[in-house]
Amino acid sequence: MITGVQFSNIDWLNITFSTLLVNLKTLFWPLFVGCHVTGIIVSFFTYFVVYYIIKKYRKNKTNG
Numbered sequence: 001m002i003t004g005v006q007f008s009n010i011d012w013l014n015i016t017f018s019t020l021l022v023n024l025k026t027l028f029w030p031l032f033v034g035c036h037v038t039g040i041i042v043s044f045f046t047y048f049v050v051y052y053i054i055k056k057y058r059k060n061k062t063n064g
Contacts, residue, residue: 010023 011019
């Protein structure tokens, strides 16, 4: 409970579209923020890994 939001239990046997929207409304912001924070962190590391691989590939291509 990082964001301070109390999640409700979802009754999967008696679910309707309106109850689904109400339940997903409480999950939207934590999911939205969490995905973006994770994406920014992973993209930072991925950039340097791909940059290294491309430089190594280009160096081997010109030498070989």
